Amino acid sequence: MSDFDPKILGFVCNWCTYAGADLAGTSRIQYPPNIRIIRLMCSGSVDPLYVLKSLLEGADGVLIGGCHPGDCHYTNGNYKARRRIAILKSILRQIGLEDERVVLRWISASEGKRFADTVTEMVGKLKELGPNPLRERWQI
Amino acid sequence: MNPAEAGPQVERRNATAACVEFVQALLERKVVEAVLVPQHVPGAKVVVQTLVTDPSRLEDVDPVAPVLMSNSATMVSSLSFQAPKGRIAAVMRPCEINALVELVKFKQANLDDVIVIGIDCPGTYEPKDYMQIITAHGGPISEQVFESLSRGETPSFDGYELREACRICEHPSPANCQILMALWGADFSSGPVIVPVDEKGREAVDKAGFQSGNLPAHRQQILEKITSERSARGQKILEQFAQRIGSIEGLVDEFAACKKCMNCRAECPICYCRECIFCSPTFVHESNKYLKWARQRKIIKMPVETLLFHLTRLNHMVTSCVGCGQCSSACPNGLPVMELFRTIGSTVQRIFDYVPGRSLEEEPPFTTFREDELEPR
Incomplete structure (x- = not known):
């Protein structure tokens, strides 16, 4: 599986994680180029539909990034995201898809390193898991 | 003419008599302005929900009929989410009431002016099966259904099974209603027992001029037996199903025919x-x-x-x-x-x-x- 290059989709919040990713870039922190980032206003606005769509279309992993508890720009969007993702992960486990493919992480605007580490860690894990099996299923 | 061809003639006997009299009294004595209640469609072999304001238009009421065309929680939501001027009573099965409770919490229904009359449920047949059963039988089967329930048994008609959802349902009796129409264990000769559950229900039963009935002696025992049988079946069925969808291949196979x-x-x-x-x-x-x-x-x-x-x-x-x-x-x-x-x-x-x-x-x-x-x- 050494030639497997995982594709990760990132849904990140405007206020914390996006700024954190930006900081990783401006600080010249090296991390694998496997993530494509989509900026949303809040992790609480990530409908599990978006994550499912990504997985069904063959993304190997999905990162949802939000503000640390208590720091949400909209007070509690991240707590709501946490419930939604917990339910999504439980469903994924029950249908035989590794729930580690979906990662919810709090990354603040000052945590450029944490963003880079998260992506590095995800790429490592996804290389272990191998490609998303849904990519090979046409009847979905 | 063959009675089946003439369509169902609802005979108001034990099973439905008390239900009809009670909802009639609710309308006549102006306890409510309208009732939502299942009725036979004259000449057809189906039971549908009806919203009735005239007490003389309740001739084909049959909430005991073991068929559920749609979950009436949606209808009560439509009837109540804008808080109408006028009280309604709705005769509902346990799963319909449970769904209604959820809709209230999602602010899709408002129960301030709704009296929920919960009815014991034996389970329901698919509408097409129900139609075949009553065609074969030459009319409604509510008497037979009530007779089984009074003995504490799930009704059975040769060659037909209840819907799987009902066969694994743990709610043969309603909760969260104002008035209960008890069928399980009720005395067959005197009909369903009407019991107010809360203050609002008590007031409605009093105003309708009805006496509060006593719950049948063996009711709790019967409910426990039915619930444990059905939840045992449910556990088995759902465990098997969890295995079948426990892999992507399995899930994709199960839903391959979805269009x-x-x-x-x-x-x-x-x-x-x-x-x-x-x-x-x-x-x-x-x-x-x-x-x-x-x-x-x-x-x-x-x-x-x-x-x-x-x-x-x-x-x-x-x-x-x-x-x-x-x-x-x-x-x-x-x-x-x-x-x-x-x-x-x-x-x-x-x-x-x-x-x-x-x-x-x-x-x-x-x-x-x-x-x-x-x-x-």
Whole structure:
């Protein structure tokens, strides 16, 4: 599986994680180029539909990034995201898809390193898991 | 003429007499302005919900008929979400009341001016089976159904099975109603027993000029027996189903025949969105998109996104699924939608210790959160 290059989709919040990713870039922190980032206003606005769509279309992993508890720009969007993702992960486990493919992480605007580490860690894990099996299923 | 050809003639005997008299009294004595109650359609072999304001138009009322065309929680939602001027009473089965409780919590129904009359439920047949049964029988079968219930047994008609959702239902008796119409264990000769459950129910029963009945002596015993039989069956069925969908291959196979008609969603009482995202422009794809997908994968199933539809619906509302099974009944290809929702639902609901329909006070998992729960902290 050494030639497997995982594709990760990132849904990140405007206020914390996006700024954190930006900081990783401006600080010249090296991390694998496997993530494509989509900026949303809040992790609480990530409908599990978006994550499912990504997985069904063959993304190997999905990162949802939000503000640390208590720091949400909209007070509690991240707590709501946490419930939604917990339910999504439980469903994924029950249908035989590794729930580690979906990662919810709090990354603040000052945590450029944490963003880079998260992506590095995800790429490592996804290389272990191998490609998303849904990519090979046409009847979905 | 053969009675079957003439259509059902509802004889007002033990099973339905007390129900009819009671709802009639509610209207005559102006306790309520209207009642929502199942009635036989004259000349046809079906039972539908009717909204009645004239007490003389209750001649074909039959809430005992073991058939459920649609979950009436949706109707009570339509009738009450804008707080109408006038009280209504609704005769509902346990799964309908459970769904209504969820809709109230989603602010889709308002029970201030609704009196819920819960009726004991033996389970229901698929409408097409019900029609065949009463054709063969030459008329409604509510007497036989009530007779079985009074003995504490699930009714049975040769060659027909209740809907699977009903065979694994743990709610043979309603909760969260104002008035209970008890059938399980009731004395066959004197008909269903009418018992007020709360203050609002007591007031309505008094005003209607009825005496509060006494719950049948063996009722609790019967309910425990029925519930344990059905939940044992449910556990077995859902465990087997969990195995079948426990791999991507299994899940894809089970739902291979889905053509995304979305009847399951249309019939689901919990799917209350006025505009479903699957009907929104989000899912009107550019024509080129399809070709792009086909090029990428070499082959794609059309229509697209059938599995996405079911998985999304699971994510959106499985926490509140009451297991009424109308989704499976609505599926033209007989897909196990109810089994999917009950299997996944039991696990997901357990995360939040949430039981849909149990209480009006418990907040649905998606409407609230706690700071000190789940991961990451």
